[in-house]
Amino acid sequence: MYEGWDLYPVKKVGVPTSGSGQCIEDQYYKTVYSGGGDDGDCWLGDSLIHQFCYFEQIQNKIWGSPEGGIQALEWTSDAIKLYNWPIDAAPSNIESSNPDTSSWGTPSAQFIKPGCDTQKTFSNQTLEFSPGLCGSETLWSRDYADGKYGPTCRVITGEESCRGHVTNKPQAFENYYFEVENIRIFQEMEKTQGQLLLDPNGPSFTFDYATSQPSSDNWIGVWPEDDTQAPTWGSITWDYAKENSGSIRIPPPSSTKAGKYKAYLLSGDRTVLASLPSFDYSPAPNTQDQLSLDPDGPLLTFDYATSQPSSDNWIGIWPEDDTQAPTWGSTTWDYAKENSGSLQLTPASSMKAGKYKAYLLSGDRTLLASLPSFDYSPASDSVAFSVKTHYNTNCAGGVDAGSVDSNVDIKPGNGVCVNTNCGVGSLEIPSVGSCPDGQVRISYWQNADCAGDWYGYGYGSRDTCRGLWSNGWGFKSLWLSCAEPDSDCVKQGTCIAAPEPSIEVCRATADAGTTDAFHLETRYSTGCTGDVYKEVTVPHGNGQCIDTNCAVGSLDIDNVGNCPDGELRISYWEQSGCSGKWFGYGYGSRNTCRTLWSGGSSFKSLWVSCAKQSDDCLSQGTCFIDEVPSRPVCS
Incomplete structure (x- = not known):
């Protein structure tokens, strides 16, 4: 499908021959090469079995194009056709799950009955990607490099053979590659019959x-009717039609508006069995929908009923004087999916005592029922939201036991201070509570008890995990509250957060009575036995480089220091001074022996520091290690 060599300016469609008899290419584009006859016959007898005939692609050229292209092969019981197009010239239906190939124009190569019996001549095929280098050495000095006229490859390169050219001039192949975005395979649609009518x-x-x-x-x-993706994608409503004939009613969703529609009878793989190109629909007027406040139920409990049940129906609340209701926003809401039932809404923390109104709505806010006015008084002991603090930045692992406030309930009001003590990297925010989704404000403070410098705000949502600024290293406490992002003083320009320090507070200071992050001994053997190569004390901060010079196979890490257990990061470097190629991270714990990668033979230095594995760039997918040499640097 896509083949070429030497300096050929166009690609060639190659067809290998076999002993199956005549196969003539129909409507082919001149220049048949390597065994093909002038009449386009790719079979020249037993003497030339397994020879190829080639058809030059002189239209819609994509050979060697940096923009790429699209190629298609259609193989049916009657024909084999090959097509290719530049990206911007592909047929409009190329993305369809069952494209109509009759609109694709003239193929670049075509074999059809009776000139070629494709079922007899062609058997199962293999799709292969092979960037070859050298073929027949005889052609190197015999054939024209461009396939037409002019010098040979031997003359152009000055090399006696292709192998010599590849060996002596590897730089000629620096950009020798191709990329494949995707491969799609389709099955031929069967021709079927059916009938589909609307029952008037x-x-x-x-x-x-x-x-x-x-x-x-x-x-x-x-x-x-104007949905151009039908019936290959989606539908506004559907139901099974399992018999060979029958009548079926498919209830329209409540969001279905008056207008023109179309319908299809389809198989399980969306093969069209029958179609109804166009029909009109007008929704019946609604006279049965009801919405009322349950006087005996919990706060904000509504009884509702509708003749148009849907999983998208919902009940929302607005202040009584809100002139945009129900076309915009809501104070609080929840789904009302059944045809009737009782539903309790969680009041928003911002809901004050006063008069409100409620609506039962469809997914597109079509009004199904309304409650024009009711009184509301908030309960005093409700919870705005809850949080669980985690040491890791992705809420993985157990709830942090080092923080005094590892499980916190925040009441409606001004909020609460949570001491993190350098031990919290993320907040797990459950879905319970009345703080609106997306409105949990996180205020970062330098010291415990929300004191010292203030570093600004972040925001989270209920029922999410919220990774924290600086991965937990830049602060020792948080003030958590319900608040609108647009109401904070930074966005309003009425306050300025303190600048971020060059060294984060949790890296710059030690715990009481401890001045070092950790202490270790480097040893030659991988089991922390034998002579000590170096003793290293790593202070608080960003870490330290250790030259190993191919003489260190393990780290004997003392118990002293205040680097959290399990969070000693080891970064491997090819050359001394933590330079050259970088080979990624390892992790160790205080009071353990850590055997090093490759037994110490593939690196000459280490950068060691306190760090969380969950916040390194490899875990987050933002960096890549260098390729590891086949021969270790210390060998």
Whole structure:
């Protein structure tokens, strides 16, 4: 499908021959090469078995194009056709799950009956990607490099052979590669028959259908008439049509508006069995929907009923004087999915005592029922939101036991201070509470008890994990509260946060009575036995480089220091002074022996520091290690 060599300016479609008889290429583009006859016959007898005939692609050129291209092969019982297009010239239906190839124009190569019996001549094929280097050495000095006229490859390169050229001039192949974005495989659609009609005497969306291919997977779907992706994607509503004929009603969603629609009878893989190109729909007027406040239930408990149940229906609350309700926003809301039921809404922390109104709405805010006015008084003991503090930055592992406030409930009001003591990297925020989603404000403070410098705000949502600024190293306490992001003083320009320090507070200061982050001995053997190569004390800060000079196989890490257990980071470097290639991270714990990567043979220095594995760039997918040499640097 995509082949070429030497300095050929165009790609060639290559067809290998076999002993299966005549196979003539139809409507081919001149220049048949290597065994092909002038009449396009790719079979020249037993003497040339396994020879190729080639057809030059002279239209829609994509050979060697930096923009790339699209190639397609259609293989049916009657024909084999090959197509190719530049990216911006591909047919409009190329992204379809069952594209119509009749609109693709003339193929670049085509084999059809009776000139070629594709079922007899071609058997199972293999899709292969192979960037070859040298083929026949005879052609190196015999054939024209551009396939037409002019010098040979031997003359152009000055090399006696292709192998010599590859060996002596590897720089010629620095950009020798190709990339594949995707491969898609389709099955030929079977020609089927069926019938689909709208029942004029039945309820809305009642269809009569018949098919010669009944199946338990067959179904009828409905789309807007102007939906260009139908029936290959989605549907506004559907139901199974399992019999060979019958009548079926598919209830329209509550969001279905008056207008023109179309319907399809489809198999399980969306093969079209029958279609109804266009019909009109007008929703019936609603007279049964109800919404009321339950006087005996908990706070904000509503009883509702609707003749148009849907999983998208919902009940929302607004202040009584809100003129935009229900077309915009809401104070609080929840889904009301059944045709009738009782639903308790969680009041927002910002809801004050006063008069409110409620609406039962469809997914597109179509009004189903309303409650024009009711009184609300907030309970005094409600919870705005809860948090669980975690040491890791992704809420993994257990809840942090080092923080005195590892599980915190925040009441409505001004909020609460949470001491993290350099031991919190993320907040797990459960879904419970009345603080609106997305409105949990996080205020960062330098010291415990929300004192010292203030470093600004962050925001989180209920039912999420919120990684914290500086991965937990830049602060010792948080003030947590419910608040609107647009109301904070930084966004309003009425306050300025303190500048971020060059050394974060949790790296710059030690715990009481301890001045060092950790202490270790480097040893030659991998089991922390034998002579000590170096003793190293690492102070608080960003860490320290240790030259190993191929003489260190393990680290004997003392118990002293205040680097958290399990969070001693080891960074491997190819050369001394932590330079050259970088080979990634390892981690160790205080009071352990840490055997080093490769037994010490593949690096000459280490950078050691206090750090969390969850916040390194490899874990977060923001960096890559250098390629490891096949021969260790210390060998």
